[in-house]
Amino acid sequence: MNVPKGTYLGSVSDIGRVCPPGNETSFCIDGTIMPSQLGTESEGTTRVIEVKDRDVTIDREQYEVAAKALLVREAGDEVYDPPIDIIRIPMYAGDSWNWSGNLISPSKPIPARAKITTEDAQVPYQGKSVRAVLTTVELEILLDTPRSRTMRFWVTKDYGIIKREFGTSIRQPKE
Numbered sequence: 003m004n005v006p007k008g009t010y011l012g013s014v015s016d017i018g019r020v021c022p023p024g025n026e027t028s029f030c031i032d033g034t035i036m037p038s039q040l041g042t043e044s045e046g047t048t049r050v051i052e053v054k055d056r057d058v059t060i061d062r063e064q065y066e067v068a069a070k071a072l073l074v075r076e077a078g079d080e081v082y083d084p085p086i087d088i089i090r091i092p093m094y095a096g097d098s099w100n101w102s103g104n105l106i107s108p109s110k111p112i113p114a115r116a117k118i119t120t121e122d123a124q125v126p127y128q129g130k131s132v133r134a135v136l137t138t139v140e141l142e143i144l145l146d147t148p149r150s151r152t153m154r155f156w157v158t159k160d161y162g163i164i165k166r167e168f169g170t171s172i173r174q175p176k177e
Contacts, residue, residue: 008094008097008121008122008135009095009133009135010092010093010094011089011092011093011094011135012092013091013092020049020051020065020067020162020163026040026175026176027039027040027053027175027176028172028173028174029053029061029171029173030172031170031172032170033170036055037055038053038055038060039053039054040052040054041054041059047067047068048064048066049064049065049066049067050062050063050064050065051064051163051173061171063076063077063163063166063173065085066085069091071087071088071090071091072087072088072089072157073085073086073088074088074139074155077168078168078169078171080106081105081106082104082105082114083103083104083106083111086101086103086116086118086139087099087101087118088137089120089137089157093120095120095121095122095135095136096120096121096122098118098119100116100118101115101118101139103115105143112143112144112145113143113144114143114144115141115144116140116141117139117140118139118140119137119138119140120135120136120137120138121135121136121138122134122135122136123135123136123156125156125165125174127161127164127175128175132158132161132164133158133159134156134157134158135156135157135158136155136156137157138152138154139153139154140152141153151168151169153166153167154166154167
């Protein structure tokens with residue numbers, strides 16, 4: 003019998019907070035690092051992370067914390083319906099699953115699907131290497147000519163979503 007060996011997450015409390023503590027961040031778009039801070043809001047099960055330059059929001063992420071999952075509802079300028087589960091409870095790093103739904107656009111919903119994979123990983127934080135579950139979302143947008151993109155989330159037990167990549171947009175702790 004093949005026994006899973008990756009990090010085990012047995013409850014939502016295992017993923018800690020959604021946003022890392024503090025407000026200093028490193029935000030990079032297309033290789034350009036921008037000075038930025040994090041602004042966070044929580045209401046019910048919704049968690050919003052805004053990357054700001056002074057008081058101007060330059061990027062936004064919206065997550066949902068459910069009893070059995072951590073889901074991404076909004077990434078940059080894209081909204082997913084239903085939200086995409088990036089962590090499932092219970093799970094081991096190494097688990098994978100599929101998603102299908104719509105990318106919400108101003109004119110009409112666009113069908114999309116994704117393959118979600120997880121693995122054990124390390125991520126730098128405050129001068130040390132921290133153990134994380136790396137979730138990779140291979141998203142396919144089903145237009146006449148399909149488009150695809152990759153999203154990655156490094157989720158830690160103590161610090162939440164410590165790093166994320168949406169295409170060429172990267173948010174990670176300031177070192």
